[in-house]
Each structure stands twice: as structure tokens, then as C-alpha cells.
Amino acid sequence: MLTDVRDLREFKIFEELNERELESIAKIARTEELGKGAHLTQTGAPATNLYLVKTGLVTVLAPGLGGKEVSVDEVGPGQVVGWSALTGPYIYTASTVTAEKSSLIVINGSKLREVFEVNNHIGYRVLKGIGYVVNRRMMAMYGNIAANNCDEG
Secondary structure, X not given: XXXXXXXXXXXXXXXXXXXXXXHHHHOOEEEEEXXXXXXXXXXXXXXXXXXXXXXXXXXXXXXXXHHOEEEEEEEOOOOEEOXXXXXXXXXXXXXXXXXXXXXXXXXXXXXXXXXXXXXXXXXXXXXXXXXXXXXXXXXXXXXXXXXXXXXXX
């Protein structure tokens, strides 16, 4: 299903973009409806797509002690996962799975990077927003790791 510019406007990573810039992104975006338990990304796999959560909830899993994946964050409407599709080396740093029925905007990373090449202004503003996402996720991960280590006594 095609994505409307109004849907993109709901995401912080696009807040600095004008209508024309959002239209260039909407052309390469599609909306998908997924049920609970759908795997979006896998730690260490090639990062192909950026996912924007319209509705629902996505769990972010990272490798924990003993190699078992642990939940480090939950991402809801207005948030994104799969940012590794926009930054080299284009390998997912976490696994993600839908925690409930979800509606997601899916954007192919290489196509979005092509948009950035044509209009560096778009790339700069979107990656500025991605920096915020990465920082938030890292803080969530480190907080969770510290909490998990305390539990082990």
C-alpha cells in the first residue's frame, strides 16, 4: 500500500522536511500490516529496510549474556527501527519483532540513501533525527544491561 505524506509527518526523523521533500520519501515507502510475532530485523543480518511504526508495538532485542537475546526497548507509534539501513556498514545491530498487530511504513534503505545523494539536505535532516533514535536506543540498552547485571547478584 502506498504511503501518504501525512503519515510521514508523524515521525520525528522527518519533522524538519517540507512537503516536497516528504513527497520524495513517500514515493519509495509502503505501508504493511503485520500480525504479532513478525520478525523485522535480525542482529548481524544485512540491513535493508527502515521501519516506521504507525500503530502497534515492536520489541527490540539485543544479544545478552550467554548469547541469549534480551528485550532492551519497546517501540511504538511515531518511532523507528532498522536505522542501520541508513548507516554503514548496513548491518542490523538488533533484532526486532512485532509484539502485537502493527501497521508499519517500510522504506528500502538503499532507495532512501539515493534520495539523500540527490538532495543532501534531506539526508542531513533525516540522519540528524536518526542520531536521536540511536542515542535513545543506546541509553535503553545500557540501562537494561545494568539492570540485568544487578539481578544476577
